[in-house]
Amino acid sequence: MELVRQKVYNLEQNQVAIKQRYEEDVARLRHELEARGGPPSHVSISGLPPHAGLSQPQPPAIGHGPSNLFGGIMANPPGQGAPGLVPPTQDQQQQQVPPPHQMGASQALQQGTFGGYPPSHGMNGGYNPQPPQTTASPGPGKGRVNRGPPGPSTPHQAPSNSYPDARPSPQLGRPPSPLPPHPSHQIINNLADLDLDSLRPEQKREGNEWFAIFNPRIPRVLDVDLKHTLNHDSVVCCVRFSQDGRYVATGCNRSAQIFDVADGRQVTKLQDETVDKDGDLYIRSVCFSPDGRYLATGAEDKQIRVWDIGSRTIRNTFSGHEQDIYSLDFSRDGKHIASGSGDRSVRLWDLESGREGLCLTIEDGVTTVAISPTGELVAAGSLDKSVRVWNAHTGNLLERLDGAEGHKDSVYSVAFAPNGKSLVSGSLDKTIKMWELDNPAPNGRMIGPGLASRDRMGSKCVKTFEGHKDFVLSVALTPDSRWVLSGSKDRGVQFWDPRTGDTQLMLQGHKNSVISVAPSPQGELFATGSGDKAARIWRSVFTSLLSKPRV
Secondary structure (H helix, E strand, O other), X not given: OHHHHHXXXXXXXXXXXXXXXXXXXXXXHHHHHHHOOOOOOOOOOOOOOOOOOOOOOXXXXXXXXXXXXXXXHHHOOOOOOOOEOOOOOHHHHOOOOOOHXXXXXXXXXXXXXXXXXXXXXXXXXXXXXXXXXXXXXXXXXXXXXXXXXXXXXXXOOOOOOOOOOOOOOOOOOOOOOOOOOOOHHHHOOOHHHOOHHHOOHHHEEEEOOEEEEEOOOOOOOEEEEEEEEEEOOOOOOEEEEOOOOOEEEEEOEOOEEEEEOOOOOEEEEEOOOOOOOOOOXXXXXXXXXXXXXXXXXXXXXXOEEEEEOOOOEEEEEEOOOOOOEEEEEEOXXXXXXXXXXXXXXXXXXXXXXXXXXXXXXXXOOEEEEEEOOOOOEEEEEEOOOOEEEEEOXXXXXXXXXXXHHOOOOOEEEEEEOOOOOEEEEEEOOOEEEEEEOOOEOOOOOXXXXXXXXXXXXXXXXXXXXXXXXXXXEEEEXXXXXXXXXXXXOOOEEEEEOOOOOOEEEEEEOOOOOEEEEEEOOOOOEEEEEEOOOEEEEEEEEEOOOOOOOOO
16 A cells, blocks of 8 residues: 555656656747737647636635634645645546636645655655645634635645745647756845755755755845754644743643754743644644743634733633634734734724724724834734735724835735834735834824824835745844845745845754744744644854855
8 A cells, every 4th residue: 555655756756857848848939929929928839828727716715614714824725815724535637627616725745856856855845755644633622613815734744845836837749858057146035946955055054954045146144953852732723922032832722832942942832721632723823921921822712811921821801803814913012902803803802901902993804013112113914915004002094005116915924113113024926015103203103294094105126035935924123224124835944135135044943834934032042833743942143154146
């Protein structure tokens, strides 16, 4: 039986490799045809829209149904509206291309090599490919009904094979011809297109089950190394450091766990034993209070729990959201918590009174929230491709960041810069954007005559970071604002220079999507959480080893 599975697996890999070559070849042919005055690229050689039989499903849309918000993210095929973490069933492995109506939570990650990597250094972090595994898909827990809009999905572990090319495959009847060399100017940020074996020693770093590539066209000023691997029994949905940098918290199925950063030892496991034991209950977000005494958790059961870490007891339980909670953030004074949910709302909670302070509703599911360093602003990203910014005291909408310079797909992560004057957002459109907030006053209130609900900040997008091969699931800024961090479904973590838009390095250290990234407030360290059931703590430091840009 194992031999049969291996043969099926090898056939699948060969098929996807052929599809990838076909896709590249048809792109080249279209380009040549346009150069000669032929039909435009949106018309196929046959005169029909390309891949007319494979209309791609829409990104996760808000609407009532059985899917939860995070379910839409994690369960769809690669490159089609939401990140997929669900392994294939045996029947699906034998299907070549399923029809669109069958592409959903049960769709598998396809097998194949990624970008320019040879099979030995594919986007699985350097691991040798393994035959597809069968893993049970976590489903909704008992008693959790009326799930509401789809969005970031119940996570599932995917097989640790090489990452596939997410583009549709053309149907050509002849072997492909060689492609022209990749233009060098397009490789500046597309580090995944570089061949690890052909890089000079100072342009890469390899460790046990991980590697990093440093941009060969800009000076190398960073080094990176693995400090700890924190293994879990389920997908790690989120990671977060305490303000003093001594601890890191993770959220997974049914529990939040706290680890000592110095030695990687688990010091606390927080789990509500009163919850129904049937089914799964993923902790989507964790956040320390500024003084480190409390940990807030948001979960699929619509509850926010504030834990007293020392006694491992629940201090507060906030109820009010009507759907799963996907994001939490503590205010710097420790008095308020912001939450975002699939019920299309952002809510602010008062820890002292134990009550809801504000409820800000929008037209689509909320995937991510952040409170500004001053506590004056709250930002949220949504499935409708927008980033919104409100006054956290009055609830007045100050800015909606979208339109021509905005994201082209759902926004899954937002984070304020340490100075509160800008924020970054990550999206399913594979990009990160940096937004400059217009005229924030020193105390965080907007400068301008008669600020009212109709007023707007006039903010603008100042940088778009492009280079990830798939959905951007998490973004953050280092405490010195020197780097923007991003984690992606392409299993990579990238460090971006916000001044130039260049990527300094790409780290491949997980076997599955990087769902969460978090820098330590004390600098140097950062953490990653992944669908491969592991969180990792990394060290990034400035290095005197500078590699000269390749001419």
